[in-house]
Amino acid sequence: MRSDQHTPKHITWIAAGTVVALSLLTACSGGTGGTAEPPASGNPGPSSSGTSSSTANGAPKVPAPLPTEKLIANPCSALSDDDAKAVGLAAPGKLNDITPRGCDWQSADPDLKANGITLSPITQNTNGLADTYSMKSSQAYFEETQIAGYPGVFAAAHDSRKTGVCDLVVGVTDQLSVVIVASIVRGKNVENPCAPVAKIGTAMINHLKTES
Template sequence: MTRALMLVAAVCIGLTSAACSNDEDGIPVGGDNIDSTPSSTPGNGADDGVPQNAPKVSNPIPNLEKYLQKPCDAIPKEQARQLGLSTATPNPDHDNGPTCEFADEQGNRVTINFNNKQPLGIAGVYRNHEQIPQFYEYFEPTEVAGFPGVFADSIDGRADGLCNLAVGITENQVLTVTVSIRQATGESDSCKFAKKAAETAATTMSRG
């Protein structure tokens, strides 16, 4: 499968299941290259039907609004250089939420997206996994600088340098980090890079 198709498949991981479903057969489908977790819409049951294993965000990011207005500020220039990234392209008006794409001269890319279609936050990602587990090729919980995260995607492109990481930065806000590495040397490389970028963003935003 081509890199472009795998990036397309990464769109639905942060969205509601309704937003990523085909109306005729209910099968989740991709949309663009930002993120790929189907989103969740609040329900009427206890705790909106959120699974008991869904993690809580114990120390939510303060003053999040300024990063929604300037998403590239989540990874300042000096920190981006330390990650080997030389350019930052903001898109605060992206349909799926404020976005910034960082890149280097070799074409390696890190895209961060403040997802606006997952109202239940990281708990909604867990609910999606409980409701439609067959959508995910991988779903691996992790921790990012003290915040709950999960590596998850509908297509496993890790061996080809692709990785998708969703991080709960408030109870209602998911930060999605999508990585594309042209010179991947193994399955874990892209996800290690995604986690490092996510840790940088989370640490920066935690400082206010």
């Protein structure tokens, strides 16, 4: 990526990257049986009355469902302005025209304005993280992780991490996951974009916990 890339082009590129991620991650939406309820009602009940620690396709269950009504209605509500500033983002975020709708934030550092992230609830996937796990074999990378105690996975069909792009999908309920796509074109994290995106995921989870 050229170091002289301008912000308007960057924002377009971020949106395109998120569209690719959503297209990939929703390709098998509903393919795990379609028995889960859609997340639009907000804060669903407990994920399971049993003791299993995984859902369909081996995806880990969330430890406790988080509120999602505000998140779905306005993805920019995933981070408060103070949360965004704490992880180095300029507030407020801006809603984009991606389907499903997401929110874009840019770096607060004037020298790093070309860096940014897009965050989108994957409302098409009514089985949450299990639908992402159903696509595991088609990913260029698929690395399980935990974000503030919630299950997540770094995954994408094309591995662009060495050029500043990292995709993280986090389960916030067993019926809804959120994709966070980071685009780092300048600065120390160009070759390590998954570190800042994990921090943003942690900030999101901690913020959602305050709404429960």
